[in-house]
Amino acid sequence: MALRLVRRVKPKRSSSYSEGGKICEATHQAAFFRWLSFELPVVRALTFACPNGGSRNLFEAVNLKKQGVTAGLPDVVIFIPNKTYHAFLIEFKFGKNKQTEIQKNKFDLLKGQGYKCAVYYDWEQAKKEVLEYLKDV
Numbered sequence: 381m382a383l384r385l386v387r388r389v390k391p392k393r394s395s396s397y398s399e400g401g402k403i404c405e406a407t408h409q410a411a412f413f414r415w416l417s418f419e420l421p422v423v424r425a426l427t428f429a430c431p432n433g434g435s436r437n438l439f440e441a442v443n444l445k446k447q448g449v450t451a452g453l454p455d456v457v458i459f460i461p462n463k464t465y466h467a468f469l470i471e472f473k474f475g476k477n478k479q480t481e482i483q484k485n486k487f488d489l490l491k492g493q494g495y496k497c498a499v500y501y502d503w504e505q506a507k508k509e510v511l512e513y514l515k516d517v
Contacts, residue, residue, distance in 0.1 A: 405474045409455055412472070468496045470497075
């Protein structure tokens with residue numbers, strides 16, 4: 381089945397809107413999803429964020445772990461295979477943040493199973509790579 385990439389109105393650039401007005405990983409991830417929603421709504425429909433990070437109280441953390449929330453998984457999953465990979469998995473980082481050892485190990489396991497995995501410090505770089513990935517669908 382061919383994937384139709386429908387374009388909509390280009391979103392406006394906005395200033396950072398994360399907590400305290402600071403730019404962070406969440407800011408880049410939100411901008412990435414905003415871009416997908418406006419530019420590639422079909423791709424957006426097949427893309428989701430994994431709620432593995434963030435601060436939680438102990439009860440909520442234990443409950444989510446029982447439900448299968450797993451440390452080290454990428455932030456974003458694009459469920460569209462291309463000629464080389466089963467799906468595209470993205471981890472957003474900001475500033476001096478690096479992947480943890482758990483994340484590196486999960487990426488290695490996922491790559492070994494045929495998934496494209498990448499880390500981006502800027503949503504616009506992720507955008508370029510996603511567009512490149514989709515050329516091979």
